Amino acid sequence: MKITVLGSGSWGTALSMLLCDNGHQVTLWSRHEAKARQMTESRCNPLLPQRQLPQSLTITAGLECLSGADLIVFAAPSFAVRDTARLAAPYLAAGTPLVSVSKGIEKETHLRLSQIIEEETKDICPIVVLSGPSHAEEVSLRQPTGCVAACQDKTMAELVQNTFMNEYFRVYTSPDMVGVEICGAMKNVVALCCGISDGMGHGDNTKALLLTRSMLEMTRLGHAMGGTALTFSGLAGMGDLIVTCTSMHSRNRRAGILIGQGKSPQQAVEEIGEVVEGYYAAQSVKELSGSLHMELPICDAVYDVLYHGADPQDMVGRLMTRERKEEVGWY
Numbered sequence: 001m002k003i004t005v006l007g008s009g010s011w012g013t014a015l016s017m018l019l020c021d022n023g024h025q026v027t028l029w030s031r032h033e034a035k036a037r038q039m040t041e042s043r044c045n046p047l048l049p050q051r052q053l054p055q056s057l058t059i060t061a062g063l064e065c066l067s068g069a070d071l072i073v074f075a076a077p078s079f080a081v082r083d084t085a086r087l088a089a090p091y092l093a094a095g096t097p098l099v100s101v102s103k104g105i106e107k108e109t110h111l112r113l114s115q116i117i118e119e120e121t122k123d124i125c126p127i128v129v130l131s132g133p134s135h136a137e138e139v140s141l142r143q144p145t146g147c148v149a150a151c152q153d154k155t156m157a158e159l160v161q162n163t164f165m166n167e168y169f170r171v172y173t174s175p176d177m178v179g180v181e182i183c184g185a186m187k188n189v190v191a192l193c194c195g196i197s198d199g200m201g202h203g204d205n206t207k208a209l210l211l212t213r214s215m216l217e218m219t220r221l222g223h224a225m226g227g228t229a230l231t232f233s234g235l236a237g238m239g240d241l242i243v244t245c246t247s248m249h250s251r252n253r254r255a256g257i258l259i260g261q262g263k264s265p266q267q268a269v270e271e272i273g274e275v276v277e278g279y280y281a282a283q284s285v286k287e288l289s290g291s292l293h294m295e296l297p298i299c300d301a302v303y304d305v306l307y308h309g310a311d312p313q314d315m316v317g318r319l320m321t322r323e324r325k326e327e328v329g330w331y
Helices: 010-021 033-042 078-091 113-120 136-140 154-164 177-199 204-224 229-233 235-246 251-260 265-272 277-291 297-308 312-320
Strands: 002-006 025-029 058-060 071-074 098-100 127-131 145-150 169-174
Touching (some): 002 010, 010 025, 010 071, 010 154, 033 058, 071 078, 078 113, 078 277, 098 113, 113 127, 113 177, 127 154, 127 177, 145 154, 145 177, 145 235, 177 204, 177 229, 177 235, 177 297, 204 229, 204 235, 204 297, 229 235, 235 251, 251 265, 265 297, 277 297, 297 312
Parallel strands (some): 002 025, 002 071, 025 058, 071 098
Antiparallel strands (some): 127 145
């Protein structure tokens, strides 16, 4: 297949390498001409310094690469998805499968990323969401990884499954696009929270508490939006939550650690030097849960730390002294 990947960050690059391994004709698009030229000459992305880029991978800053593509992957950061889709739209042929691999919810509109792509491309192409516990660093090193391809059209989900799957990248299919995308957005908020906890010196008990109760918040919000509860216990939910909240590959967790150690959210984001998706997702989740009149105590606490300067220690006290609750109902 002729495939174009839009977005030359670590994830777009890692997926481009994977698709080259699978024998596809792959072009990686960068918004910045200088970066495209540098990657072409060095055969390296500085974000993935341990791997050389395949010689078969074409890198360009020209959107003409979309013409004639059999499949297009949207790998831009969440805040840039709308603009990327708008730029790509004039080059798209009706019916070309589009694969959304970014994670987030748009501020103010509360749209999922697949909905943004659909809106900007005038719904002329089928869209599949690919998500799961998948650090770009590890995928680029061909370490065993599992993800979910979600689409209400089973044929399209299976097309993506067959396109991406190989001996180190296993893909399952699901009809639950809503649930998979809500998982992908909210787990970054939780990773920030777990990082803050780590930075404050809290231990495994605290992380287990945060992970478990955050799963309930994710499931509650996702179900209210039309997602399937089982999705949240699968790869896109619990799987991605575990990997993002426990790994130092996670930019969100690393930013949280810096905040827990006393740095401001702005200082932490700047020090990470790459996009910290959970920072943006926290505001979107707050707005979305508010519109649904839904209480999400952990996500609300993260939002207050990030956007209102709340002291993380005060948030711990707020969460731990909430009114008494049942975990499950009495029968």
